[in-house]
Amino acid sequence: MLSTVTRQFLSSSVFAPALSNTFNTRLFSNVASANPSLAQELGSECKTPSSDTCMTCPQFSEESYEIDDLSAGSIVCCSCGCPHSSNKRKPFDFFCVNCHNLMPPQKDASFFQLFGLVDKFKMDLKSLEKRYRKLQMHVHPDKFHSNGGDQLEMAEEHSSILNTAYWTLRDPEQRAFYMLSRRGFDISEEHMSKQVPLDPMFLMEVMETRETIEEAPAEAIAGMLSDVDKDIATRVERLGELLDNDQDKEAFEMAVQLRYMNQIRRELYERV
Amino acid sequence: MLPVLISRTSMLTSMPNMVNGLTSAILGSRSYSQDLLDHYEKPRNVGAMDKTAVDVGTGIVGAPACGDVMKLQIKVDDEGRITEAVFKTFGCGAAVASSSYATELIKGKTMDEAAGIKNTDISTHLSLPPVKLHCSMLAEDAIKAALADYKNKQKK
16 A cells, blocks of 8 residues: 555655555655645545644644635646746645645745644644655655655755754744744844843843853753743743734744843753 | 864753764865964953942843853953953854864953954954854953943943
8 A cells, every 4th residue: 555655755755654654655645735635535534533633634723824725625736838827825835736846835825824823822733743754744845755856956945945844833932033033024134133131131031041051050040941941831821922912022032032042041051 | 173162051952962073074075274273261250249349340141043152341440441351261163273273362451442352353353264263252242231230330
């Protein structure tokens, strides 16, 4: 049942132990994802437990996908000479329904859209990881070596974008800055210091904390680490509230403070 | 010898720092100049002064882009001349070197002369790579912050 390429990928990749039993691998072949009627057919036989989100058959949990019409089957690419209904194409529509070829990535798509997630700060990391792995199975370059040429190149691009998106959304600090950059904040280094004046009291505390860490005896480190972790957890929570309430300026300040706290955490962790 | 500098803190900082160091290693070019390395390995004037003292000005600045924090303190005599300067910086090699060099620059200068020091004076001397120019900006801001703090105290 497994194609040689898929089997090789499964056995070679890091995902091997977890995935080989869990997925109905027929669902993740190119043909299935590109062919709507086949997807529907497979959907009724979908082995994915109902609490999960199956990427191919239209059984999505509503809180993640705000779109009610998957229409994964209506997308065609230009290379097979059919109309390109780009306005209906979702960021995770990777394949043309007609020729089953990989289509170029949508560069402007947001990372949230790519994973079919709602654009808000609160993130279910398990769900994110599942979606990431499922999507990677569609487009991983290992599956395209026999195709070669453009297809392989596009697979590499898709895979790389998925990778960046996943690691950005996984980390609260990076996720926050990403969301703020989509809302118009310039997060490049040159602009960062001009945009938000840093609270002098906060800076002084950071300075003092880092000096304390430098001089602290080994026994004190674990305690300090636990305190910092609590502080970070509180900040992440607050950051989520600010972003979801569109209080962008305050969120930016909190994100910067979180960055400082993460730096402190790294210092402490090094000494553990 | 490839003096590619990846300091302890910078390695744990954002990817760009690491990529910069690695890229330089791969390209086989010096990442940091001799002057910069000198200031990083043997920083001058590391220390602290009593920030409550009347003749001391303390400037604490931060770089949101990388989570660096820099403290620079000055001691000023009755004629408005900076007699002593110390610093403490948590950040990458370029940040440490910039603040170290800054303390050297301002010692013996009047407050007005110190206020005239630009980040380019620091970045040129240390031959900072483009990605580290903001460190010299930070040092300039630290000098100005210390002067402002001192002036504020004199008003009281």
